[in-house]
Amino acid sequence: MDQPALDLAPALAPEPRLDGETLQQWVFRQLRRAVMTGRFPPGKAVTIRGLADALGVSSMPVREALRRLVAERALVLLDNRRVRVPEMTARRFEELVAARTLLESEAAARALPRADRDFLRRLDALNRASDAAVEADDTEAMIETNLAFHAALYGDRPDNVLLPLIESVWLQIGPFMRMALADLHRHYPVDRHAEALMALEAKDEAALRRAIEADIRDGIGHLMEKLG
Known part of the structure; x- marks a missing residue:
């Protein structure tokens, strides 16, 4: 029924x-x-x-x-x-996580040339807002500030090709974000956004890609175990 x-x-x-x-x-x-x-x-x-x-x-x-x-x-x-929301299988979820990793690590790397002081200051403020949301255990704010950080990192330009593709994946994976946040402290022990900021400041593309990949894996990748 x-x-x-x-x-x-x-x-x-x-x-x-x-x-x-x-x-x-x-x-x-x-x-x-x-x-x-x-x-x-x-x-x-x-x-x-x-x-x-x-x-x-x-x-x-x-x-x-x-x-x-x-x-x-x-x-x-x-x-x-x-x-x-469409039914989710472990295989579909794994492909969505893989798509996030590929698209977002590339989009982050493309942000390096414009990572000036103002850009870094804006991302740092968003990261501090995200940390405050986690500290307050405010689920709504955690989701909103996390999306804001990533969208700001990847760039909101009229000619941006990658961000619309990334948002398409976010749409398909978004309904499961609250499930991922239920056990955040166990699966997300390191502030990957802070790692990304350090990599941006150092102009270290490899470290930036690793930080974004780890952020996605730690933030939501663990749900594959529950969907399997």
Whole structure:
């Protein structure tokens, strides 16, 4: 028997619309971010109507946003106007982790030429915010600050090719981030972001790649044991 659809209204916490942002763009941005930050729990279905009510909009922009997220393999469409996170196998998860490692280590290496003092200062501030979130055991802040650190490292440029590809992988792996954080202290004993910052400052590409690979492995790679 199908489980009742999950009420995501308390979890969505929609942000204000940006200047010039259409309603359709805003709805897509909110739902895409919700998937990426794990607000769609694995195995739980949600309804189009429930999401529309949570965002205070009609079903039409929600349906369009979900269609795009299904195309990105972030969600699957069920019957009765419901969606859920795709089922995850150990093999699929391993491939997603491998894709993260390959794409993100390359994107980090490409950041080296622009790693000036201001760039490093910004990353250091984001890392300190991430450390504070861990210290406070604030799951929401841990996820948000971690994504912010990585996005800032890889660069937010109009001509950036790698970041959209990386975000596509984040969409598929994001719903499992909360599961990974449940046992963070045991699997993440070293501050890999701090290692990455030191490598950036030293202009050491090999050390930077190792830090990013270790960050992904320690942060979420251990979930392969649970999915196996």
